[in-house]
Amino acid sequence: MEKALDILVIGGNRYVGKRLIARLLGAGHRVTVLNRGSAPPPAGVEHLVADRDDERSLTGALGSRVFDAVVDQVCYTPRQAAIARRVFDGRTRRYVMTSTVEVYEYEDSPALVREEAVDPATVTVGLELPWDEPAFREAHYGEGKRQAEAVLAAGGPAFPYTAVRVAHVLGGDDDFTGRLAHYADRMRAGEPIAVPTVNRPATYVYVEEIARFLAWAAGEDFTGPVNAASHGTLTTEELCEAVAAHVPGGRAVFRPVEVGEVSPFSFRRSYGMDNARAARLGFTFTDARQWLPTAVAETLGKGA
Numbered sequence: 305m306e307k308a309l310d311i312l313v314i315g316g317n318r319y320v321g322k323r324l325i326a327r328l329l330g331a332g333h334r335v336t337v338l339n340r341g342s343a344p345p346p347a348g349v350e351h352l353v354a355d356r357d358d359e360r361s362l363t364g365a366l367g368s369r370v371f372d373a374v375v376d377q378v379c380y381t382p383r384q385a386a387i388a389r390r391v392f393d394g395r396t397r398r399y400v401m402t403s404t405v406e407v408y409e410y411e412d413s414p415a416l417v418r419e420e421a422v423d424p425a426t427v428t429v430g431l432e433l434p435w436d437e438p439a440f441r442e443a444h445y446g447e448g449k450r451q452a453e454a455v456l457a458a459g460g461p462a463f464p465y466t467a468v469r470v471a472h473v474l475g476g477d478d479d480f481t482g483r484l485a486h487y488a489d490r491m492r493a494g495e496p497i498a499v500p501t502v503n504r505p506a507t508y509v510y511v512e513e514i515a516r517f518l519a520w521a522a523g524e525d526f527t528g529p530v531n532a533a534s535h536g537t538l539t540t541e542e543l544c545e546a547v548a549a550h551v552p553g554g555r556a557v558f559r560p561v562e563v564g565e566v567s568p569f570s571f572r573r574s575y576g577m578d579n580a581r582a583a584r585l586g587f588t589f590t591d592a593r594q595w596l597p598t599a600v601a602e603t604l605g606k607g608a
Contacts, residue, residue: 308332308333308334309333309334309372309373309522309523310333310334310336310370310371310372310373311328311333311334311335311336311371311372311373311374311375311522312335312336312337312338312369312371312373312374312375312396313325313328313335313336313337313338313374313375313377314337314338314339314356314374314375314376314377314378314379314388315338315339315376315377315378316337316339316345316375316377317337317339317342317343317345318343318478318480319473319476319478319479319480319511320377320402320473320511320514320515320518321377322346323476323511323512323515324375324377324515324518324519325337325345325346325349326346326515327515327516327519328519328522329346329348329349331519334350335348335349335350336349336350336351336352336369336371337349337350337351337352338351338352338353338354338356338362338365338366339353339354339378340353340354340355340356341353352365352366353365354366356378356384356387356388357383357384357387357436359387359390359391362387362391363391366391366395369395370394370395370396371395371396371397372396372397372398372522372523373396373397373398373399373400373522373523374388374392374395374396374398374399374400375400375402375518375521375522376388376399376400376401376402377402378402379401379402379449379452380435380441380445380448380449380452381435381441381448381451381452382429382430382431382435382448382451382452382454382455383431383435383436384435384452385401385451385452385453385455385456386431386455388456389455389456389458389459389463392463393459393462393463397464398464398465398466398522398525398527399456399463399464399465399466400465400466400468400518400521400522401452401453401456401465401466401467401468402468402470402518403449403452403453403467403468403469403470403529404445404446404449404469404470405469405470405471405472405506405507405531405533405575405577406445406446406449407422407446407449407450407453407469407529408421408422408446408469408575408577409446409447411573411574412573412574413574414574415576415578416507416537416576416577416578416579417531417574417576417577417578418531418578418580418581419469419528419529419530419531419578419581422450422453422529424450424453424454424456424457424467424528424529425454425457425458427450427451427453427454428451428454429451429454429455429458430451435448452467453467453529457528464525464527465527465528466521466526466527466528466529466530467528467529467530468517468518468521468530468532469529469530469531469532469577470509470514470532470533471506471507471508471509471514471531471532471533471534471577472506472507472508472509472569472575473508473509473510473511473514474508474509474510474511474596474599474600474603475510475511475512475595475598475599475602475603476511476512476599476602476603477602477603477605479511479602479603481568483568483569484543484547484568484600484603484604485603485604486567486568487543487544487547487556487567487568488547488550488551488554488604490556490567491544491547491548491551491554491555491556492551492554494557495557496557496558496559497540497544497556497557497558497559497567497570498558498559498561498564498565498566498567498570499540499558499559499560499561499566499567499570500560500561500562500566500570500571500572501560501561501562502572503539503540503560503570503571503572504571504572504573504574504575505537505538505539505571505574505575505576506537506538506569506571506574506575506576507533507534507536507537507538507575507576507577507579507592508533508534508538508592508596509532509533509534509589509592510534510590510592510595510598510599511599513534513589513590513595514532517532517582517587517589520587521587524585524586526585530581530582530585531577531578531579531581531582532577532579532582532589533576533577533579533589534579534589534590534591534592534595535579535589535590535591535592536591536592536593537576537592538592538593538596540558540567540569540570541556541558542593542596543569543596543600544556546596546597546600547600547604549597549600550600550601550604
C-alpha cells in the first residue's frame with residue numbers, strides 16, 4: 305500500500321481486529337471502526353456506533369462516508385452479507401470479508417484444499433433460515449460463512465469483494481478461545497486428552513500474520529476467495545509438545561475415541577488449506593513450525 309487509504313473496519317475490538325487496526329494506523333492509513341459501542345476503539349481512529357444487523361442503523365451511522373476498503377471482521381450470516389452489500393454498494397472500492405477454513409467443512413482431502421473446492425457462485429443461500437438465533441448461528445458457523453460469501457459473490461463485478469478464508473489462529477496473550485489452555489489444564493491434572501482414533505493434521509496461522517495479511521489485502525485489488533494459512537500442517541501431538549514445554553513436568557496422554565467430543569485442534573478429517581493463491585498474489589506466509597513456540601508462549605504466559 306503506497307498511499308494513505310480510508311479504511312473502515314467493522315468489528316475489530318479484540319484479538320485479530322485490534323492488531324489489524326494497529327497495522328493500518330502504523331502504515332499511515334485513515335481508519336474508521338464501526339461496532340455496537342460495547343468497547344471503545346484504539347486511539348487515532350474515528351468511531352461509528354451502529355448495529356450492523358439493522359440496515360437503517362448502519363446507513364444512518366455511515367452518513368455520506370465512502371471508503372477505499374471495508375474489512376468486515378464480523379460477517380457471519382447471509383443476512384448480514386445482504387445488508388452489507390446493499391449499504392456499501394457504491395461506498396467502497398473493495399470489500400474484504402473475514403471468512404474461515406470452516407467453509408470447507410464438507411471437504412476431506414489428504415491434499416491441501418484450494419479455493420475452488422468451494423465456489424460461492426454454486427452455494428445455495430437460505431435467507432429464511434433462523435440466522436438471528438445465536439444457537440443456530442453457532443451450530444452452522446461454516447454454513448453461515450459459506451452463504452455470506454455467496455451473497456457477496458452475487459454482487460458481481462459491481463461489488464468487488466474478497467473472502468479471506470482464515471486458518472485456525474494461534475498466538476497472543478489475549479487469545480480468548482481457551483483451546484491451548486485446555487491442553488495445559490489436562491497436563492497439569494494428569495488427565496487424558498481425547499482425540500479421534502484417526503487424528504488428522506490441520507493448517508494454522510499466527511495471529512500477527514493474519515493481521516498482516518488482512519492489512520495487505522485491504523490495499524490490493526484481487527477478488528474472490530483466498531486461503532490464509534501459514535506453510536505446513538501441525539498435528540495435535542505437535543501442539544501438545546509445544547504446550548508441554550510451559551507446564552512443569554507436563555506430558556500429554558492421549559485417549560483415542562471413535563465417537564463423541566474430542567479436544568480442540570483434533571480432527572477426524574483432513575483440515576488443510578493450500579495458500580498458493582495468496583503467494584501468487586504477492587503475500588509470503590511463514591512456516592507454522594517457526595512461530596509455534598512463540599505463539600504458545602504468548603498464550604500460556606509465564607505463569608503457565
